[in-house]
Amino acid sequence: MQIVSAYVYGGRLLSVDEIKGNWLTHINYAFAVIRDGEIVHLFNQENLNVLKKVKRLYPHIKLIISVGGWGADGFSDAAFTESGRMKFAKTVAHFIKENDFDGVDLDWEYPSSDMAGIKARKEDKENFTLILREIRKALKELELEKQRPLLLTIAAGAEPWYLDGVDLKDIEPILDYMNLMTYDFYNGWSKKTGHHTNLFTPAHRPEDNSIDKAVKLFTDQGFPKHKLAIGAGFYGRGLRSVKATGNDILYADGSENFDVGYSTLVKDYIHKNGFKRYWDDSAKAPYLYDGDVFITYDDEESIFLKGQYVAKEQLGG
Template identity: 45%
Template structure:
C-alpha cells in the first residue's frame, strides 16, 4: 500500500503520516493468513534454490533436515546449511510473518533419537543443542520428525519401549530451552512435530500429554498405500477400503483428536509427489491388486506435465477416497498422487474441522506451483 498525503492534511503532516501507517497496518493485518501453510524445504541435498520459493504464499518453512548424533542436534554440512539459513531468513523481507524452523530427524536420520532422549541428561544435551542452532542462525523454532518412537522405521533404527514416555519428556526439555531463549530474545519460538498417520504411532506415544508442549502437530497424511501389500492410494482424504479399516487423512485426524490433540493444533499433510506400484492385475485399474514392485512416482509438476493422460497413463478419480490416480493398462503401473482437486478438498476439510492448516512435503516437487497456488486460493 502506498501512502500519499492529501492536501487537506498538508498542514498536519505528522497526523497524515500516522493515519497512513494505521491504514497500512490494517491492510497488513487483513492479509495475514488465518491458517498455516507450512512447506518442508529440503536442505539435505545441499544448496536449496531458495530464490524460487514463493514466500508470500507460505506461513512457515521447515528446513529438512538436522541430524541426531551423540545426543545432539547436528548440522551435517555446515557450509550449505548456514548458507541456506541465511537465504531463507532473507525471505522475511518479502514476507515478514514467515517463520523458519529447523526440522530434526526425518526417515534417514531418526536412528539415534531413542538414545538421545533416553536419560534426563541426554535429553537436556539434545534440547540445548537444538535450541543453540535456532539461536545461532536467528531462526524461529524446532520441529521434530522422529520416524518412529517405539517402532523400527528405517532398518537399523534404535527403538525401545521407553520411547513412549521419553517422546513426551523430549518435548518438555526442548520447550523449557525455548522458553529461556524467549526471555533472552523477547520473541515467541515454535515447537512442532511431524507424526506418522497410523494408529500404531498413537499407541507408541502419549500425544495427549506431548501436545501440551507443542504449537502444531503435523500429521503425515501420506505414504499410506493399500492394506496387506495391495495397491492403494497414498494420500487420500477418506477411506475407500471395503473393510472400512483402511487408512485415510480423515481417520488419522479423528484418531489424533481422540488421543487428546486439539483440532486447532493439527496440520493436515499434502503430498507434492506421487508413489507408484506395479499391480498384479489390471482389474479395477490396479486398485486393490497385489503389489508386484514399487515404481518411481515423481513430483507433481513432472506428473502433470509429462504423465497425466500421456505416455500410456490414464487419469482416474476415486470419488469415495477423494483422490486421483493414474493407471497404465499395458504396464499395470498405478501412480497415486495429489492434484488441485484433492488439495482443494483438503483445504475445505481443514476449514470445516477447524484444523490449524496444511503442510506439505516437499516444496521443490512442484516448482510450477500448481498445488501451492491451489492452497493459496482456498486457504487464506
C-alpha cells in the first residue's frame, strides 16, 4: 500500500467533516512541540477528540503526531544526553498511548543546523540517531501492550546540505519511512521567481532542485525508494513587483514575498482578476502571473503527475 498522507494543522478547532479520510492512509497532526525535554500539545485539546472520531469513521487511517516544524526548538537539548533522550522518548510513548495515535513524526528542522533560529550542536548528527533509537525502543515496548505496530518517521530536508547533518545509513533501519520536504525550493524570502515544488528540474535551470533530483540524492546514498514519501504544496509562494514578459517570467526579480492557501488561489487567483496560468512542461509545474504578481504552486495537473511519478518509481508515497 502506498502512503497518501496529509499534514493537518491544529492551530484552529478542527471538524470531522473537513477531513476526507477516505482519500488518505495517514494523517500527520501538526504540531506538538518540545518543552523542558517533553512532548507537549499546545493546541485546543478538542482537536484530539476530533481525530479520535475520524479514526472511528476511518479505521484504516494511521494517526501520527508530528513534533516540531520550522523554528521549533528543543530538539538539540532533548537529544544531547542519554537521560534527555530517555525522557523525551517516554513522553512520546505516553502521548501515543493516551491519545490512541499510531506513531510519531520528528520534524526537526534541522539536525546540526541553526538556520531556523534554533539551538544546534555539532553533536546533533550523532544524537539524532541516538534519540531515534530511544524512541524506537519506547515504541517497541508500547507495541507489546497495544498489540499492534507503531510508526516512527521523520520529515527531511530535500537538499544536499541536509545530509551533512544526519547519518543517513544509521537512521534508515530505525525509520518506517521518511517524508521528503519537496517544497519551498523557492522559499518565502527569495527575491526571484521560481518553482517551489516542481517535479523535475527545469530544462533552462539545471542547477535548480526538484523532486526527482531530491529522490535521486537520497537513493544514491542507499536510502530505499519504498521508504520515501514525496511532498506536494497545498499553498503558493508569491512575489510582488515582478516586471517580466514572455519567457522571462521565471527567474525574474521581485520585491515582496507572500504565501497563499490553495482555496484562496482557486477563489481569487487562478484564471481570475487578471491572472493567467502558465505551465513549465520541463518542470511539470504551474505558475500564475498578472503582470506584477507571480505565484508558484501545485494544482490538479502537477499533483496528478507526482502521483504517476510515485507509482513509476515505486516510492513509498
